[in-house]
Amino acid sequence: MTIDVLIFGAASRAAGTDRVPVTVGDSPTTEHIAAALAEQHPALRFAVFAAHSPNSAPHAARLAVNHAFAPPGTIVHAHDEVALITLVSGG
Amino acid sequence: MTIDVLIFGAASRAAGTDRVPVTVGDSPTTEHIAAALAEQHPALRFAVFAAHSPNSAPHAARLAVNHAFAPPGTIVHAHDEVALITLVSGG
């Protein structure tokens, strides 16, 4: 299946777009999606890498599913809204 | 010589006045005055004690001479204004 992932900030500027498609198997977890993002979109690797590392720093990129940070192992469905939350910088 | 010492806060309430006289020798230091205060005004001992201890806590009572905290060994003259600055509580 193909899932569109919303991207923001430096990731969005690096990719030149605000959403990218990733092709994944059925019933993918957020880890599958993160791995596919890095593989299929080299320009996003800098932003994605920490997201599928077991030693993610607290400030690392994370995936949000339907506007909430996704716990590890979250399964993503076809109509879910998936977003790559890279290092934020509000305030 | 006799020197009036201004007192405030809990010291003033304990002594029932806002100034007390102390009798000291000529050219007294602030340490002499603190010792005389404790000796001649037992009601003030609780407030004075730390002032002439070598291990004064940062919040201990201190003597001010002419509206400035007096460094150790400061010599007090007849017309100086001397004040016992007990634990303050502003803010």
Place this chain on the structure above:
Amino acid sequence: MNIFTHILTGPITPDAHAAVLAAHAPHIASLQNDGSVGALLRFDGIVRRAEPSTADPSAHHDLLALDYQTYDPMAQRELDALAHRVATRYALYSLIALHSRGRVHVGEVSFVLQVAAPHRAEALAAMTDFIDDLKRDVPIWKHPVWAK
């Protein structure tokens, strides 16, 4: 607890801020008057000219503005959840947080945080925690706009 968070478009002008506060002022004033609140603390974050470029920290251009990108409505949800967490942790009486989206020029306010607490220590700790967590968990990104 009196908690209000809002993301608004453009800078937080004195008027915009006053309008928000006016809605909450009576409640905060009543908590103040009854002797519950011992500390009111307010922080305004302002866009500085010397804001470093994340892309090029050595850049010496003058900053014109910051463009704040927010992921809506997640940013609002996370901001609100953060406000509740911090207000509960420090037993605050009130927490009001405003954040900009879009362009905020140098000298304009992009963030306001106001807390009412029993004592100073809670107010300061709550403010520190809130801003630290804001910069970790709330999906808002800033992008510098340089003067030509």
Place this chain on the structure above:
Amino acid sequence: MNIFTHILTGPITPDAHAAVLAAHAPHIASLQNDGSVGALLRFDGIVRRAEPSTADPSAHHDLLALDYQTYDPMAQRELDALAHRVATRYALYSLIALHSRGRVHVGEVSFVLQVAAPHRAEALAAMTDFIDDLKRDVPIWKHPVWAK
């Protein structure tokens, strides 16, 4: 550096506070507009009903007011010296501190501190240091007045 400290008789009413700020607002606004100031922080200390009695910490009477005794002019001098020390230590653009003398009722403001700094961290640290040192070095004493 824009430094102003003042000890005034009675509570710091909104009007009294506004009058002081009005004199300093243009200077602070110009520092804000030119992009120097990144953080404005303001603290209001309010007299709480539950203020513990130093004489009797177990007292359950309601507090009516605090009477602030100041040793003048030393209190003003120490307050001003403290303001200069802290403003210098944290490279503040502005520091304004107001403190009451005399009676301040529950719910009224007895202390205001406002700082303008390059960044949040300096503003918060300056505020913490200032209040800690105020409570150590400035000859001001408070005495509780209990409700009958």
